[in-house]
Amino acid sequence: MQPSSSAQSAMSASGQRILLVGGGREALDLLQDARKLGLKVVNLNSRSHFKDSFIPLIEHALITDYQDMATVIPIVLAMHRVMPFDQVISLSEAGLVPAAELAEALGMPANPLATVRMLKHKPLMRERLNEAGLSPVMAREGHTLDDVRAFMAACGGSAILKPADGASSFSVHRVDDPEQARVAVEAMRAAGLRSFLMEEYLDGPEISAEAFSFDGRHVVIAVTDKWTLDSHVEVGHAIPSSIDPDVRQEVVALVHAFLDVVGLRNGPSHTEIKLTSRGPRIIESHNRVGGDRINDLVNIAYGVNMKSMALAWLCGCAEPLRAPPPAIAGAAIRFFTPAPGTVTAIEHEDQVRAMPGFEDMRITVRVGDVVRPVRSSDDRAGQVIARGGDVDEAIVRCERMRDALRIVTE
Numbered sequence: 001m002q003p004s005s006s007a008q009s010a011m012s013a014s015g016q017r018i019l020l021v022g023g024g025r026e027a028l029d030l031l032q033d034a035r036k037l038g039l040k041v042v043n044l045n046s047r048s049h050f051k052d053s054f055i056p057l058i059e060h061a062l063i064t065d066y067q068d069m070a071t072v073i074p075i076v077l078a079m080h081r082v083m084p085f086d087q088v089i090s091l092s093e094a095g096l097v098p099a100a101e102l103a104e105a106l107g108m109p110a111n112p113l114a115t116v117r118m119l120k121h122k123p124l125m126r127e128r129l130n131e132a133g134l135s136p137v138m139a140r141e142g143h144t145l146d147d148v149r150a151f152m153a154a155c156g157g158s159a160i161l162k163p164a165d166g167a168s169s170f171s172v173h174r175v176d177d178p179e180q181a182r183v184a185v186e187a188m189r190a191a192g193l194r195s196f197l198m199e200e201y202l203d204g205p206e207i208s209a210e211a212f213s214f215d216g217r218h219v220v221i222a223v224t225d226k227w228t229l230d231s232h233v234e235v236g237h238a239i240p241s242s243i244d245p246d247v248r249q250e251v252v253a254l255v256h257a258f259l260d261v262v263g264l265r266n267g268p269s270h271t272e273i274k275l276t277s278r279g280p281r282i283i284e285s286h287n288r289v290g291g292d293r294i295n296d297l298v299n300i301a302y303g304v305n306m307k308s309m310a311l312a313w314l315c316g317c318a319e320p321l322r323a324p325p326p327a328i329a330g331a332a333i334r335f336f337t338p339a340p341g342t343v344t345a346i347e348h349e350d351q352v353r354a355m356p357g358f359e360d361m362r363i364t365v366r367v368g369d370v371v372r373p374v375r376s377s378d379d380r381a382g383q384v385i386a387r388g389g390d391v392d393e394a395i396v397r398c399e400r401m402r403d404a405l406r407i408v409t410e
Contacts, residue, residue, distance in 0.1 A: 014038030022095025031057040158201035214320035300331035330391035332398035336381040341409030357397035
């Protein structure tokens with residue numbers, strides 16, 4: 001089922017049934033949005049990610065390993081005969097490819113399965129871009145230390161090693177010399193990775209583009225500035241981006257061309273970009289909203305909830321955006337990264353919540369928990385979100401809130 005813009009205003013989601021694939025804590029907002037739209041939801045999920053809080057918001061739950069398509073497809077086809085689905089949707093990283101496979105099996109692809117697989121598998125995406133001559137980056141798949149050393153010699157310097165289909169900044173390594181290469185390969189082996197993507201190191205700041213596609217017409221809603229640690233883990237975002245307007249225009253044109261090249265047709269996308277000395281270069285992309293609560297920042301800054309829009313558009317009951325919306329505020333998020341150790345106290349929560357511009361705060365550790373060195377997004381201890389009259393004010397407010405909260409470790 002492909003949404004049709006000409007019929008948006010005449011159609012309602014009330015009574016439609018969707019199959020929502022995957023989702024953990026962040027799926028709760030999506031389920032609440034589905035209820036507001038009058039959608040019936042069947043949640044296909046794993047035991048570890050299904051939450052009791054989902055139960056009042058769904059019609060049925062199918063709890064199984066949804067990566068096992070040989071088992072899942074026959075079950076979903078049988079359910080479809082009894083309770084027909086109008087659309088299959090996922091906005092979670094692990095659910096994107098299974099949702100596309102199920103949508104194809106049911107004859108209702110919102111995006112081509114090949115496109116979703118390409119965005120998930122970074123070497124395939126990089127190969128497609130290089131074939132098209134768009135955002136060229138030297139890259140190769142590697143398996144051994146010798147592969148890394150040969151690649152570094154070929155690209156003439158530093159390289160980035162990362163999983164072919166990883167997320168959350170897991171096991172991303174910059175290597176500048178043979179010894180760093182050895183350490184990185186050993187770390188990836190210890191993490192269970194037998195192959196990885198090698199890319200030339202790209203200089204410059206990193207940003208992301210939050211876009212939405214309407215029957216192949218793309219709208220970049222926001223450009224996001226980001227802050228990262230040396231481990232490449234993101235510790236802050238801000239919207240709207242403060243990049244030069246001419247650079248922003250170049251980024252938007254690149255994202256439009258990129259989404260055309262990979263064949264994305266409908267729904268949200270989150271594309272990460274480096275602003276290099278040779279111009280903007282695509283790092284990776286996903287056919288979902290950005291993680292790290294970027295959707296909340298977009299909603300504050302532009303009044304657009306991309307998750308709600310994804311549900312409404314794919315179910316044929318939303319008007320398409322004709323142009324990017326104007327900014328109405330600034331929004332920023334900062335993540336808590338206390339010193340490694342055992343948490344002994346968490347102080348000044350009430351003080352932070354009373355500060356000007358406070359929007360939300362989540363603390364993901366408790367007294368007695370162990371804080372690890374920040375090597376992936378999962379090692380952060382929570383986050384705080386602030387609003388401002390513009391992005392500079394939002395950043396200042398957010399950093400004051402981050403610094404005011406004390407997570408004491410020893």
